[in-house]
Amino acid sequence: MYSYGVKRPKKFNFKSPFHKYLHDRIWEDFMLPTDRVGLSIVYAIEGVIVYAEGFGYADLENGERMTSNHMMRIASISKEMTDAAISLLVANNKLSYNDHLFGKGGLLDGDFKNTSDVEKNRYLHMVTVDHC
Numbered sequence: 001m002y003s004y005g006v007k008r009p010k011k012f013n014f015k016s017p018f019h020k021y022l023h024d025r026i027w028e029d030f031m032l033p034t035d036r037v038g039l040s041i042v043y044a045i046e047g048v049i050v051y052a053e054g055f056g057y058a059d060l061e062n063g064e065r066m067t068s069n070h071m072m073r074i075a076s077i078s079k080e081m082t083d084a085a086i087s088l089l090v091a092n093n094k095l096s097y098n099d100h101l102f103g104k105g106g107l108l109d110g111d112f113k114n115t116s117d118v119e120k121n122r123y124l125h126m127v128t129v130d131h132c
Contacts, residue, residue, distance in 0.1 A: 023053065031055055038066040086129060097130040 031039060038056035042049060054066035089095035100106040103125035 019051075022051065026053075027055060038070075040066055040068050040070045040072060042068050082132070086132070090129075095129060097128065099129045100125065101127045101129065101132070 026039070026041065030036070036056060037060050038054070038058050040054045040058075041052065043051040052068035054068050054070060056066050058064045058066045058070045086095065090097060095107075101108045102121070103109060106125070107129070
């Protein structure tokens with residue numbers, strides 16, 4: 001239990017040993033040390049949800065448990081998640097810190113309107129993964 005009084009559920013049905021491991025890591029390594037009241041996670045690969053779970057409470061005062069269906073603002077946690085994802089991709093040689101984001105051959109080439117005009121967007125074409 002931590003300062004908000006949120007306890008880990010005593011009975012939880014895990015779908016697999018990996019699900020239990022993932023749940024334990026999120027709960028023990030993130031929820032408890034950071035004193036979070038609630039967290040909702042949905043993880044998808046190519047548009048297919050592979051993991052979805054709620055932790056803690058959506059409404060602590062009324063005892064409403066968090067589910068993966070609760071919608072919230074992303075908040076500042078997105079920065080840490082992006083950093084972790086980029087670091088993992090770099091460690092697995094799927095991405096380089098020197099890769100450019102925009103322009104011909106850039107990772108996001110064609111995903112944004114009006115980025116093909118090199119003269120108009122000359123600084124945009126200099127942005128690399130390391131800048132992010």
